[in-house]
Amino acid sequence: MRTPLIAANWKMYKTTAEAAQYGKQLLEELAARQVAVSAAERGEPGQVAVVVCPPFTALGALGGVLAGSPVALGAQNMHWEAAGAYTGEIAATMLLDVGCRYVILGHSERRQMGETDEQVQRKVQAAAAAGLIPIVCVGERIEERRAGETEAVVTRQVRAAFTGLGAEAAARAVIAYEPVWAIGTGEYASPEEANRVIGLIRDTLGRQLGAEVADAVRILYGGSVKPDNVGPFVAQPEIDGALVGGASLDAKAFAEIIKQAEVNAA
Numbered sequence: 001m002r003t004p005l006i007a008a009n010w011k012m013y014k015t016t017a018e019a020a021q022y023g024k025q026l027l028e029e030l031a032a033r034q035v036a037v038s039a040a041e042r043g044e045p046g047q048v049a050v051v052v053c054p055p056f057t058a059l060g061a062l063g064g065v066l067a068g069s070p071v072a073l074g075a076q077n078m079h080w081e082a083a084g085a086y087t088g089e090i091a092a093t094m095l096l097d098v099g100c101r102y103v104i105l106g107h108s109e110r111r112q113m114g115e116t117d118e119q120v121q122r123k124v125q126a127a128a129a130a131g132l133i134p135i136v137c138v139g140e141r142i143e144e145r146r147a148g149e150t151e152a153v154v155t156r157q158v159r160a161a162f163t164g165l166g167a168e169a170a171a172r173a174v175i176a177y178e179p180v181w182a183i184g185t186g187e188y189a190s191p192e193e194a195n196r197v198i199g200l201i202r203d204t205l206g207r208q209l210g211a212e213v214a215d216a217v218r219i220l221y222g223g224s225v226k227p228d229n230v231g232p233f234v235a236q237p238e239i240d241g242a243l244v245g246g247a248s249l250d251a252k253a254f255a256e257i258i259k260q261a262e263v264n265a266a
Contacts, residue, residue: 002218003043004234004265005174005241006258007135008052008248009076009104009222019058022251023065026052029255030071035262039070041133041172048241048262051102051135052248056090063099074102074135077110080122082130092130103127104243106161107137108180117160124161128169135174135243136161137222138201142181150179151200158204170209171216175201176243182223184245194221195236202238227256231264241265 014022030037030050038047053074054062063073079089095103105127106120120136127134138157140150154177162170177198182188189197198219206214221233222243233239241261248254 001042001045002216002240003038003041003047003049004261005049005051005218005220006254006261007050007074007102007104007174007176007220007241007243008254009107009243009245010052010054010058010249011076011109011245012055013249014054014058016058016061019054019062020065023052023062023071025251026071026255027065027069029252030258033255033259035255035259037070037258039072046262048258048265050258053102053104053135059095059098059100067099072101073099074104075100076104076107078103078105078123078127078132080119080126082126092126092132095132096130100132102133102135102174104135104137104176106157108139108141108178108183117157120157121160121163124173125164128165128173133172133174135176135220137176137178137243139178139180139183139223145179145181150197154197154201155204158201159208162205162208165209167209167213170205171213174218174220176220176222177201178222178243184224186224188224188229189221191232191236191239194233195238198236198238225257227253227260230257231260234261235264 036047038049051072051074075095105123140153218240220241225242225244226247
């Protein structure tokens with residue numbers, strides 16, 4: 001059974017002091033709601049896994065607060081090289097050094113800045129080789145959706161990201177289906193439509209890496225997820241949680257999203 005995962009992507013928000021305060025408040029809010037958070041990748045039934053991905057500058061501060069708790073720390077990006085003359089970049093070993101377990105890769109906001117399928121693939125392989133769990137983002141732009149290209153775009157991105165990845169590493173990975181037109185817009189796909197596309201993603205993985213791997217991979221929905229709409233998404237049979245943007249910046253709202261996921265998970 002796949003343990004639902006709720007991931008926070010803070011993007012370029014919060015200072016170190018704000019991050020530390022958020023971490024304390026989030027743990028308090030989860031305790032108050034009696035949320036059963038799993039500290040393992042595969043927890044017990046009724047549990048939900050949680051990861052928070054702040055900016056690089058806040059990783060140390062937030063990690064210090066979350067240390068010893070079941071809430072995991074993640075980053076928003078990394079380079080595929082282990083070290084070198086790559087000004088402004090971060091290596092997997094550096095993320096591990098500050099306590100990261102997860103890393104978001106291939107987010108649409110990075111793809112819009114020129115990141116290619118090939119670069120995402122190299123990052124996924126490097127993250128997996130280092131022992132990090134990649135959260136691989138895929139999704140179509142509004143013009144691609146209107147042209148009926150959703151399936152082709154998402155399938156291409158999934159196949160590229162997982163090319164060359166071994167079965168064991170692939171099974172640990174996470175995919176986040178984030179239709180680009182739903183990110184930060186207040187619009188979102190219907191739970192049924194998101195479930196359909198995520199089912200397609202799982203079928204694609206099955207053809208590429210086998211049914212066992214496809215069944216193990218957790219696939220999240222992302223795109224204007226909030227406390228009042230997350231329940232119907234995680235209740236869908238193919239959806240294993242959510243990647244949350246704006247709503248994750250408020251500890252109380254994010255804790256409520258996690259609680260709703262725990263209650264409604266399929």
